[in-house]
Amino acid sequence: MNEKIKPFDLLNTAGNPRNSEGAFLRTGDGRTRYIYTRYSGGNWSDDAHADLAELISTDDGDSWRDNGVVIPRGDADNVMSVSLLRLRNGSVILFYLEKRMLACGRMACLPMMRRSTDDGDTWSEARRLIARDGYFVMDNDRAVQLESGRIVLPFSYHLFREGRWEFRPGMLFTLISDDNGETWRESESLVCPDTRADGFHGFQEPVVIELAPDHLRMWARTALGYQFTTDSFDGGNNWGAAVPDRNFPSPLSPLSVKRDPATGWLYAVWNGIDRQLYPVLPLPTGSDRTPLVIMRSRDNGATWDRREGVMLEREPDRGYCYTAMHFCGSDLLLAYCFGVQAPGRCVLQDLRLRKLHLPDLWPDQA
Numbered sequence: 199m200n201e202k203i204k205p206f207d208l209l210n211t212a213g214n215p216r217n218s219e220g221a222f223l224r225t226g227d228g229r230t231r232y233i234y235t236r237y238s239g240g241n242w243s244d245d246a247h248a249d250l251a252e253l254i255s256t257d258d259g260d261s262w263r264d265n266g267v268v269i270p271r272g273d274a275d276n277v278m279s280v281s282l283l284r285l286r287n288g289s290v291i292l293f294y295l296e297k298r299m300l301a302c303g304r305m306a307c308l309p310m311m312r313r314s315t316d317d318g319d320t321w322s323e324a325r326r327l328i329a330r331d332g333y334f335v336m337d338n339d340r341a342v343q344l345e346s347g348r349i350v351l352p353f354s355y356h357l358f359r360e361g362r363w364e365f366r367p368g369m370l371f372t373l374i375s376d377d378n379g380e381t382w383r384e385s386e387s388l389v390c391p392d393t394r395a396d397g398f399h400g401f402q403e404p405v406v407i408e409l410a411p412d413h414l415r416m417w418a419r420t421a422l423g424y425q426f427t428t429d430s431f432d433g434g435n436n437w438g439a440a441v442p443d444r445n446f447p448s449p450l451s452p453l454s455v456k457r458d459p460a461t462g463w464l465y466a467v468w469n470g471i472d473r474q475l476y477p478v479l480p481l482p483t484g485s486d487r488t489p490l491v492i493m494r495s496r497d498n499g500a501t502w503d504r505r506e507g508v509m510l511e512r513e514p515d516r517g518y519c520y521t522a523m524h525f526c527g528s529d530l531l532l533a534y535c536f537g538v539q540a541p542g543r544c545v546l547q548d549l550r551l552r553k554l555h556l557p558d559l560w561p562d563q564a
Contacts, residue, residue: 367400517545
């Protein structure tokens with residue numbers, strides 16, 4: 199693909215072993231913020247020491263500058279998985295996960311939020327969204343506000359196996375707020391996997407989107423070769439059984455879906471392992487998170503034409519995942535983790551920001 203703007207890569211260094219996933223925010227004065235997880239020390243594992251840092255662009259994503267740490271981890275082990283949501287009242291909510299060791303010796307993963315009334319220049323004190331301890335996972339760039347004003351957050355909930363460090367298979371639920379994030383409640387449904395098919399991973403790292411008033415669709419990664427999907431027809435309070443979505447053949451890696459506010463079309467980015475459509479692509483030698491593919495639906499998710507899909511990344515020894523998306527006119531800003539899969543390294547250690555001109559991918563959008 200011929201890009202006019204060179205991707206911005208934030209590479210790991212000594213003392214900064216990983217720069218990980220985040221989310222975009224457009225401010226009223228024309229800046230674009232990108233808040234992400236910046237690791238410190240010598241460990242890049244998911245629960246290693248990390249803070250939330252920020253990049254800022256004043257030219258719609260053509261270039262970026264470092265604005266340093268904006269949310270320190272404090273006494274937690276780690277803060278990560280940022281979502282940024284501008285509400286209709288103008289305020290902004292920052293959602294993220296906080297990891298901290300419990301007295302029992304197990305690591306908790308807890309959803310947190312902060313609020314800003316000045317476009318992210320300052321943030322309120324942190325609030326926990328779920329009072330009980332547990333391991334609750336919401337990926338980056340996942341929060342949505344529905345047409346009704348309701349805020350919906352998609353989660354995977356993992357119980358620990360008795361007497362062991364491993365998790366039980368992930369189960370899906372949503373957190374819901376009907377008062378702009380002042381109070382929260384959990385959905386009545388808990389979508390459970392068929393443990394006969396997969397007794398270890400279950401449903402993980404979901405994403406949700408509104409298709410029509412009160413009609414939501416949620417996808418989750420699985421180890422069964424496809425993203426699985428489930429629908430809600432009451433604004434996220436109750437969910438149906440999850441079934442494989444044949445539009446999205448996938449390894450055990452997440453899907454990102456967003457709606458372009460200019461056209462209403464849906465765009466999905468994921469590791470689209472469709473060997474029939476991409477026969478020239480070598481099988482991955484060290485990573486199952488390649489290629490990175492973008493696909494669109496022009497009929498509100500009723501159909502997805504994989505023949506129109508565009509491969510954004512395809513190196514077989516690298517991985518690309520945990521995508522954030524931000525539409526800016528006919529451009530699309532993407533950010534995602536990437537890296538080489540090799541001994542002592544992982545595909546999550548570096549961060550790439552790209553600006554795509556959608557008519558370059560699909561001329562009918564000109």
